[in-house]
Amino acid sequence: MKGLLSKEFCIWLKTRSWIMLYVWAISLLTSTSGRVSISVAGMGILIGSISSSFLYDEKSNWQKYCKTLPCTPLERVSAKYIIHSAEFFIAVAAYVISNIIGQINYYSSLAGFFVSPVPSQSHIETALIIASFAVFFAIQLPICFKFKGTLRTVLSFIPLTAFLIIYISTAFTALNGNLTVFSEQKHLPALIIAASIVILGASWMISVIIETNSDSVYKKKFKKIAIILIVIAVALASVTAFEFFKSEENGTADQSGKYDSMDSLETTAEEIDKYYDLFCGELNIGTKIYDYVLTLEDAGYVQDEKHTDIYYSESGNIMIDIGISYPSENKIGKLNITCKNATKAFESATYGSFKNIGLSFKKGMTEAELHEKFNELEIIPCEIEENTFNGKDMMRQYSFEFITPVFEGEKSSIEYTLRIDTDGEKVTNVTDLMMNIRENAPVPTDPEETPLEIANREVTSLLTEFCNETNIDKTPRKCIKKLKDMGYSESEEYYDLYYSEDGKVSVSLVTDENDNLEKITAVANYGEMHYIESATDEDLKKLSDNFTVGMSEDKLQQKLVELDMLPDVITEKYGSDNTPVRSYEIKYSIGDYNGNGSLPYSITIDTSNGKIVDIFAF
Amino acid sequence: MNAIEIKNLCKSYGSFRLENVDLTLPCGCIMGLIGENGAGKSTTINLLLDIIKKDSGEIRVFDKEMTADAKEIKNDIGVVLDEPCFPEQLKGLQINKIMKKTYKNWNEETFFSLLKRFDIDEKKKFKSLSKGMKMKMSIAVALSHDAKLLILDEPTSGLDPVIRDEIVDIFYEFTRNPTNSILISSHIVSDLEKLCDYIAFIHKGKVILCDEKDRLLEKYCVIHCTAEELSQFSDDAVMHKKESPYGVEAIVERYAADGFETNPVGIEELFVAVVKEAK
Numbered sequence: 096m097k098g099l100l101s102k103e104f105c106i107w108l109k110t111r112s113w114i115m116l117y118v119w120a121i122s123l124l125t126s127t128s129g130r131v132s133i134s135v136a137g138m139g140i141l142i143g144s145i146s147s148s149f150l151y152d153e154k155s156n157w158q159k160y161c162k163t164l165p166c167t168p169l170e171r172v173s174a175k176y177i178i179h180s181a182e183f184f185i186a187v188a189a190y191v192i193s194n195i196i197g198q199i200n201y202y203s204s205l206a207g208f209f210v211s212p213v214p215s216q217s218h219i220e221t222a223l224i225i226a227s228f229a230v231f232f233a234i235q236l237p238i239c240f241k242f243k244g245t246l247r248t249v250l251s252f253i254p255l256t257a258f259l260i261i262y263i264s265t266a267f268t269a270l271n272g273n274l275t276v277f278s279e280q281k282h283l284p285a286l287i288i289a290a291s292i293v294i295l296g297a298s299w300m301i302s303v304i305i306e307t308n309s310d311s312v313y314k315k316k317f318k319k320i321a322i323i324l325i326v327i328a329v330a331l332a333s334v335t336a337f338e339f340f341k342s343e344e345n346g347t348a349d350q351s352g353k354y355d356s357m358d359s360l361e362t363t364a365e366e367i368d369k370y371y372d373l374f375c376g377e378l379n380i381g382t383k384i385y386d387y388v389l390t391l392e393d394a395g396y397v398q399d400e401k402h403t404d405i406y407y408s409e410s411g412n413i414m415i416d417i418g419i420s421y422p423s424e425n426k427i428g429k430l431n432i433t434c435k436n437a438t439k440a441f442e443s444a445t446y447g448s449f450k451n452i453g454l455s456f457k458k459g460m461t462e463a464e465l466h467e468k469f470n471e472l473e474i475i476p477c478e479i480e481e482n483t484f485n486g487k488d489m490m491r492q493y494s495f496e497f498i499t500p501v502f503e504g505e506k507s508s509i510e511y512t513l514r515i516d517t518d519g520e521k522v523t524n525v526t527d528l529m530m531n532i533r534e535n536a537p538v539p540t541d542p543e544e545t546p547l548e549i550a551n552r553e554v555t556s557l558l559t560e561f562c563n564e565t566n567i568d569k570t571p572r573k574c575i576k577k578l579k580d581m582g583y584s585e586s587e588e589y590y591d592l593y594y595s596e597d598g599k600v601s602v603s604l605v606t607d608e609n610d611n612l613e614k615i616t617a618v619a620n621y622g623e624m625h626y627i628e629s630a631t632d633e634d635l636k637k638l639s640d641n642f643t644v645g646m647s648e649d650k651l652q653q654k655l656v657e658l659d660m661l662p663d664v665i666t667e668k669y670g671s672d673n674t675p676v677r678s679y680e681i682k683y684s685i686g687d688y689n690g691n692g693s694l695p696y697s698i699t700i701d702t703s704n705g706k707i708v709d710i711f712a713f
Numbered sequence: 714m715n716a717i718e719i720k721n722l723c724k725s726y727g728s729f730r731l732e733n734v735d736l737t738l739p740c741g742c743i744m745g746l747i748g749e750n751g752a753g754k755s756t757t758i759n760l761l762l763d764i765i766k767k768d769s770g771e772i773r774v775f776d777k778e779m780t781a782d783a784k785e786i787k788n789d790i791g792v793v794l795d796e797p798c799f800p801e802q803l804k805g806l807q808i809n810k811i812m813k814k815t816y817k818n819w820n821e822e823t824f825f826s827l828l829k830r831f832d833i834d835e836k837k838k839f840k841s842l843s844k845g846m847k848m849k850m851s852i853a854v855a856l857s858h859d860a861k862l863l864i865l866d867e868p869t870s871g872l873d874p875v876i877r878d879e880i881v882d883i884f885y886e887f888t889r890n891p892t893n894s895i896l897i898s899s900h901i902v903s904d905l906e907k908l909c910d911y912i913a914f915i916h917k918g919k920v921i922l923c924d925e926k927d928r929l930l931e932k933y934c935v936i937h938c939t940a941e942e943l944s945q946f947s948d949d950a951v952m953h954k955k956e957s958p959y960g961v962e963a964i965v966e967r968y969a970a971d972g973f974e975t976n977p978v979g980i981e982e983l984f985v986a987v988v989k990e991a992k
Contacts, residue, residue, distance in 0.1 A: 098815030102800070105811070109802040151800060155839075160798035162764045163864075164815050165787035 099166055099174035106151060107178055114141050118186045122193035138186045138224075142232050145179050149239045168306040176236065176299050183232055187225050222284035229291035233298035240302045290331035297324035363412040363434055367475050369394060370413065370432065371466040378489050378519035380427045380481045384417060387427060391415065402709075404671070411435075414711075418671035429671060430481040435713045437477035437496070452497070453513050453527040460522040465493075465515065491517045496695070550599035550621045554661045556581065557600055557617055558652045567612050567667045567675045571604055574612060578602060615667040625660070629687035630696075638683075639698050639712040646707045648677070651700060655679065660698075670703065677702045714776050716740045716862050716894035717761065722770035724760055731756050731918040734770070738911065740861075741891045743884075745905030745926075746898035747984050748915035754898035755795065757915065758866045761896070762792060774862065788817050791855030795867040797839070797847035805835030808854065816858035824857035845876040852883060863887060865897040869904050877901070881908055902981040912980060916988050926980065933983060934967045934975035942973075953986030 118141060152158045161171060300321035373390055391406050392398075396415065399405040406415045412435040420428030455468055469475070478494040495513040516524040544552070560581050566574050571591075578593045583602065586592040591604040598620070605614040627634070641654055655661055662679040670676040679700045688694040701709040717738040724731040731753045738744045748754045759765045761772055763783045772779040774786050799808055805828055813819045828835050831849040833842065842850065848868060855863055863884070869877040881904050887893055888908075899905055905912065906926070913923040922929070933952060943954060943961050950969035955962045964978055964986045 098811045098813070101814050102803075102811045105803060105807050106800050155800045156794065156796050156798040157800055159764060160792070160794060163762050163787065163790070163792040163794075165784045165817070166815065167784055 096166060096170040096174055098164070099161065099170060100177060102157075102161075103148070103174050103178040106148065107182065110151060111141075111144065111148065111182070114144060115182065115185060119189045122189040123196070138183075138190065138228055141182060141186050142228055142235065145182075145232070145235055146239050148175070148179070169303050172240065172299065172302045172306050175240075176295075176302070179232070179236070180295070183228065187228075190224065222287040226287045226291045230294055233291075233294045237298055237301045237305055240305045286331060286334065290328055293324055293328040293331055297321050297328055300324060362410045363437065364470075364473070364475055366408045366410060366413050367434055368466070368470065370479075371462075371469075375462050375466065375479075375491070376519075378481055378491060379430055380483065380489055381420065382427055384419065384425055384427055387417070427481075428483075430479070432476075432479040433711075433713065434475050434477055437475040452495075453525060456513075456515050456522060456525045458522050458524065462517055462520060465517065465522060469493075489518070490523070491519055493517075546599070547621055549597045550619055551659075551661055553595045553597060553599045554619045555656055557595070557602075557665070558655065558661075561602075561617070562648075562652065562665060562677065565667070565675045565677070566615055567669065569612065571606055571610060571612055574604060574615065613668065617665040619661065619663050621661075621663070625663075625681065625683045627683055627685050627696075630685050631689055635685070635696055635712065638681075639710055642698075642700055642707060642710055644707050644710060648702045648705045648707070651679070651702065651707055655681070663697075674703050676708070714740055715773075716742070716775060717744075717896060718771070718773040718776075719757075719761065720771045722757070722760060722772065723768045724756060724765070725768055726756070729753070729756075729918060731760070734915075734918075734920050736913055736920065736923060738894055738896055740894055741888075742910040743888055743895040743897065743908055744911040744913060745909035746896065746913050746915060747900065747902055747905060747980070748898075749900060749988065752915040753918040754900075754915055755866055756918075758864055758896070758898060762787075762790070762864060788858070789861040791858065791860035791863045793848070793851045793855050793863070793865045793868045795870055797844070798851060799839045799847075801838065801840030803839050804837060805833060805850070808839075808850070809835070812854055812858065818859040820857050820859065824853055827853035827856060845872050848872060848876075848880070852880065856883070856887065861893055863893070863895040863897075865895065867899050868897065869899060869901055877904060884908055902979075902984055906980045914984055914987050922983075922987055929983060930978065930980070932966060933964050933978045934970055935962065935964055935978050935982070936970050936973040936975055937962055938973060952983075953990055 118138060149158075152161075300318075304318060304321065373394060374387075379387055388406070395409040396406040397409070399407060404417045404419075406417070407413065414433045414435075416431040416433075417427060418429030418431070420426045452472065452474070455472060456465065460468075474495055476493040477496045478492075480492045480494070481490070482492075483489050493515040495515075497511040497513070512527065514524075514526045515522055516526075561577065566577070569577075575593070582596040583593040584596075586594060586601075589603075591606070593602045593604075594600070595602075600617060600619055602615065602617045604612060605616075607613045638660070641658055641660075642651060660681050663682045664678075664680040666678045666680070668676060679702070681698045681700075683696040683698075685694040685696050688696075697713055699709075699711040699713075700707055701711075715737050717736060719734055719736040722731065722734040729751070734753075734757060736744070736746075736757075746754045746757065756765070760767050761774070761779070763779055775789065777786055779786060803811075805825075809821055809824055812824070813821060825835065828850070831846070831853060833846055833850055833853070839847065839850065852868065855865075865884070869880055872880070884895055884897070885908060888895060895908075897905065897908065909926050911923070912926045912929060914921050924932075938961055940956060940961050943951065943963055946963075946965060946969055950966045952964040952966070954964075964982065967975065
């Protein structure tokens with residue numbers, strides 16, 4: 096067989112080595128994407144061109160001559176399999192290396208060395224791509240041995256190769272990022288590769304049987320072994336498919352980080368105070384991620400095990416989500432700091448008392464003065480967001496949320512939101528909103544329906560009629576038309592704010608300077624918050640356990656309706672990787688939490704490409 | 714021991730059928746397989762070399778069953794096919810490397826000395842050689858691994874007379890070793906006449922005549938006579954006749970030709986006669 100291998104290698108070097116150069120060159124050049132790259136197309140061309148080696152043999156009459164040499168059919172088949180398998184695996188290596196380079200580049204803020212291993216979804220993607228090509232390879236070779244290098248054989252693989260390239264590229268682009276549901280199934284890549292190897296083994300056996308033209312010992316023995324291998328391959332493939340569908344159905348456990356403890360407000364206050372000192376002197380977006388993360392780690396922050404762009408404070412009460420900026424991926428593009436325990440409950444309050452809080456802050460106040468005031472009033476922002484608004488203005492926004500059990504004239508708690516915008520140095524804007532109150536509310540169409548029933552109806556219809564597809568990628572006009580078709584009408588006071596027929600849902604559209612939709616926010620006016628009389632940690636966890644990452648959005652919406660967990664806010668915007676993300680926020684007021692008094696609690700469920708990608712519970 | 718023993722070999726290809734072919738080539742001898750185009754020469758050789766599967770019959774080479782011990786046997790067989798058979802991109806140097814790893818007894822020195830003798834540049838690609846050079850390259854490979862048996866399927870087909878003569882001389886040299894045997898198929902009878910000890914005629918898948926060349930040439934002769942005179946010969950004694958206004962030219966068995974002026978018969982004439990009679 097050495098002679099045959101030597102011949103195959105010589106021919107490969109002279110006729111097909113250029114394809115390998117192409118695959119490597121393209122893989123390395125496109126490696127910054129870190130995802131399925133054009134190397135997939137290169138691998139497809141490589142596999143599809145295998146039949147050309149048979150064409151060369153037939154054209155030179157080598158196919159007939161090599162049967163006169165002292166070699167067995169087993170050796171002739173094995174030589175082809177070895178050389179083409181080596182070719183294939185070198186191409187796979189190019190794809191894997193380009194992926195790794197992509198990951199290194201993605202985390203280049205950490206000085207170009209691995210911070211974490213390649214995320215699990217890349218292993219799955221890699222395994223699936225290898226498996227797809229291995230199956231194609233396994234099918235192609237026996238056909239080549241049967242029909243040799245005829246033009247018919249060669250031409251038949253052109254459409255198959257094209258189909259394979261298109262299928263794999265589009266399928267994996269669609270799946271891109273949605274394979275986190277399988278990240279718990281660590282054995283899946285190994286299972287997939289094992290099935291591919293077994294299929295290749297069966298293919299080899301079949302080729303030997305085809306190549307053997309006499310009634311030799313190979314035919315009988317190999318037939319049995321080939322059948323056994325095919326059975327094993329089918330079994331492995333079935334187990335793999337079963338594991339996939341099981342994962343898709345059940346998803347995996349909530350991925351919301353390990354810090355679930357509810358430490359005291361004091362701890363959070365200390366930690367946020369420290370954060371102000373470290374980071375709120377100037378805006379952080381546009382600065383290097385590496386420097387920011389180093390400082391975080393020095394301050395005791397810890398990276399989440401599953402989401403490498405999320406950090407938690409020591410107590411776990413502060414979560415920081417770092418978004419990268421494109422095209423240079425080592426700078427901060429967006430920051431989102433969320434604090435647990437932040438919503439302040441007031442035993443009793445008036446609208447005026449809320450307003451006083453807002454009046455404490457004025458435009459032109461420095462950040463340092465702002466933080467002093469926060470400490471004085473003993474308020475903690477529930478969210479600090481740094482982002483680029485309208486495509487050009489960089490801003491930091493402190494959001495505060497307050498609730499009260501009783502508000503004058505009302506029987507249920509009301510949520511009050513205060514937002515303070517700064518440019519990193521001074522306050523530029525202060526806004527406050529009262530939730531659940533709207534002036535000039537229309538009269539309900541069905542007087543027998545209670546306000547809550549109306550709100551539930553309108554939110555349910557929003558879920559089914561508006562949230563049935565992605566809206567952020569539509570033009571504003573299309574979005575507005577869709578709302579109008581649902582009976583929404585434009586607010587008389589605010590531009591791009593629409594109210595449902597009975598006024599219980601408001602939808603605001605935010606566009607950028609090019610009139611593309613940037614954010615869609617739908618807010619429900621139930622008139623009261625979802626209220627739980629008393630609850631423990633476990634009771635609260637059970638609420639979010641009804642949903643799992645990987646669950647389809649349709650199922651999520653059905654469950655929200657079934658469990659009476661209709662969202663208070665639904666937001667659609669673009670995530671850090673520019674894919675549309677829809678967030679469902681369900682807010683609760685807990686009357687007596689572990690015997691410790693009232694507590695606000697919210698569950699935020701993020702979806703993308705029709706599936707749940709994240710669940711946060713605070 | 715016989716180099717080749719074929720008994721009752723049968724193979725069907727649609728309308729063509731190789732029927733009950735029996736051939737025996739003793740060691741140290743040369744057998745020529747003569748037949749017109751499509752007679753079954755190449756099919757016989759392909760079956761002999763286990764390139765195609767036989768329907769029935771037995772093939773033994775060096776007293777070993779071919780299908781069972783093919784790999785072992787093929788180390789001692791040198792093969793030259795009717796068409797050039799190396800990949801176009803390969804050079805002599807690369808062919809040497811490949812064959813060195815293929816044959817147990819590959820002799821590099823012999824190979825390169827043959828290339829030199831044939832005036833073939835070892836660094837030239839196979840595709841850039843002329844047809845005659847390509848055939849010589851194939852022969853060089855066949856002769857460079859201490860083969861005991863050469864199987865040649867129309868090796869001189871399409872070559873000019875000078876090269877054909879050269880190649881026949883090379884085969885002649887090969888047979889100087891008394892243990893070496895050759896099975897050569899061709900429809901160029903003149904080449905075989907010079908070289909062969911045994912001749913087998915194949916026509917439409919059947920071996921119609923197989924005997925020692927000298928015995929065949931001794932057995933038959935050509936006479937010129939009248940039709941009346943020829944009618945006195947028994948049917949068995951007359952192999953073939955050609956009538957013309959000037960008389961009859963007939964190929965007859967020598968024993969029956971007493972009293973007539975006889976001329977020696979050539980293998981080619983014999984072959985044509987046998988084929989015409991078979992028709």
